Amino acid sequence: MGDGExxxxxxxxxxxALSHHPSPITHYPSTxxxxxxxxxxxxxxxxELDIVLARFMEQNFERxxxxxxxxxxxxxAYSDPDLWxxxxxxxxxxxxxxxxxxxxxxxx
Numbered sequence: 001m002g003d004g005e006x007x008x009x010x011x012x013x014x015x016x017a018l019s020h021h022p023s024p025i026t027h028y029p030s031t032x033x034x035x036x037x038x039x040x041x042x043x044x045x046x047x048e049l050d051i052v053l054a055r056f057m058e059q060n061f062e063r064x065x066x067x068x069x070x071x072x073x074x075x076x077a078y079s080d081p082d083l084w085x086x087x088x089x090x091x092x093x094x095x096x097x098x099x100x101x102x103x104x105x106x107x108x
Contacts, residue, residue: 038076042054042056042057044080046081048084049080049083056105060104065097068100068101071097071100072101075101075105087106
């Protein structure tokens with residue numbers, strides 16, 4: 001490799017270490033309960049969920065307690081079909097924080 005060749009991480013000379021930059025996927029500014037990361041996780045492959053989750057984030061997220069935020073993050077870990085089914089059902093076997101978040105989501 002000659003001087004000034006491009007390598008992974010940018011333009012560097014042979015023998016220089018690659019600089020470490022935080023990944024744009026895992027580095028988010030510090031906001032209310034990590035809202036930026038959660039907003040990113042709300043991007044789904046199912047249009048219906050995109051709409052519901054975007055409206056929920058705009059209108060309700062800032063009012064959630066830390067426990068409800070954790071419950072919402074848990075819900076975002078579900079696959080799109082499973083989350084949609086959960087939103088459409090009258091699920092009773094969930095903890096109180098999950099139930100509160102589901103009730104808010106069902107408004108949209």
